[in-house]
Amino acid sequence: MILVVDTHSGIPVYRQLVDQIRFGVASGLLTAGEEIPSTRALSASLGVNPMTISKAFSLLEEDGVLERRPGRPHVVRARPDRATRLEQLEQALRPVATKVRQLDLETDAAITVFRRLLENRKKR
Amino acid sequence: MILVVDTHSGIPVYRQLVDQIRFGVASGLLTAGEEIPSTRALSASLGVNPMTISKAFSLLEEDGVLERRPGRPHVVRARPDRATRLEQLEQALRPVATKVRQLDLETDAAITVFRRLLENRKKR
DNA sequence: GCAACTGTATTACTTGACAAATACACCTCG
DNA sequence: CGAGGTGTATTTGTCAAGTAATACAGTTGC
Incomplete structure (x- = not known):
């Protein structure tokens, strides 16, 4: 999945990422068990700090969309019931x-x- | 109408006021043409700065709930169509x-x- | 006209939100 | 085991939001 951010849109970067990943999961572009690009990979490709990516991931984790694994990239969680x-x-x-x-x-x-x-x- | 604020609730004071006045209008406690207490009167009774009250009133004015009159207290506007x-x-x-x-x-x-x-x- | 009220423009201060820098702990594979 | 990856705790800096102080302009009634 291709993630993009517009740092001039007035919408916080982390929120843009949350929205896109949510949409990806909802639309079937991202399926349960699928790995999300790492914070550092996205940081490099999007030109933002890894902690900003991490914030998006943390929110998605709290919401049950993503699952965190120590030392490994986040994966898409099975859809909530x-x-x-x-x-x-x-x-x-x-x-x-x-x-x-x-x-x-x-x-x-x-x-x-x-x-x-x-x-x-x-x-x- | 009695307005109250809790400065420790984590909800901004101006937002509490906006919500209460909106609710007052919706519930019929406040009717079109009725005067709202002045920024200074509310400031004294609620213990917050008049400009904080004014911010609430400005938002309600933008939303068409209240009407501003120079030198006079705000009044409740006729309900939008x-x-x-x-x-x-x-x-x-x-x-x-x-x-x-x-x-x-x-x-x-x-x-x-x-x-x-x-x-x-x-x-x- | 003036006192006593009205709202708010403007500026300043404090707190919260957002983003980044740095370093730590964990995991996998050769 | 070490290299090369993983995520993030913590701290710092910047900007936005919330609140307040001050002074100005407008209104009303005596």
Whole structure:
């Protein structure tokens, strides 16, 4: 998988890496057990400090996306089970549910907006 | 309306104020045209600098929640029209739609989670 | 007009976030 | 065992975010 970063985008480098690796795993470009390039290899190819790469990896490890092995490169972890993924989605949706209430919008309207976004993305 | 802040909560003071005022407006405790206590009054009662209060008010003003009047306290603005509120919800839902894809979850599962959250909150 | 209020522009200070430099511990293979 | 790789703990430096001090401009009521 090719990882790229734009240090002028205003988005922290580590966040760009997290996003790309997450996307790689979700899209099937990266499969369980597959090795991620080392912090030093990416540091050389992307021109950023290894600790910056390491930060991205640490976050992905905390989230269960990557697995760390002492002295060896990180590997992609088996995808969390469905229940865990649903729980993660719920965490992401909680503040939005609060927002729906703040905006005084009805449940069905909110559902419609969400569905439209989800289906638009599927079509792309 | 009573506003409170906890300076040790780790949540920035201005953000606590923004959240409380938003909630006050959404819940009907604060109505359109109603005056918000002045930056100096809140500064005295909450023990924070007026500029911190002002920052909260500025954000709420940008978001169309409050209206500023030179030499006079802020007032609650008439609620944005429905289309604007729906647009705000869509902005909040966009990253979540991305997350659904990353988690490789189906639209219907995501909708179910969202609906459950919205209806749980309604019951409280 | 002035006192007493209003909000905030500007500047300064403190704390948090981000990124990098350095050195340590671990692993694999010849 | 040692060379060549692995990740990261720790510290440092820079920049961004959060907060405060000060003074200015605007409003209202007496």
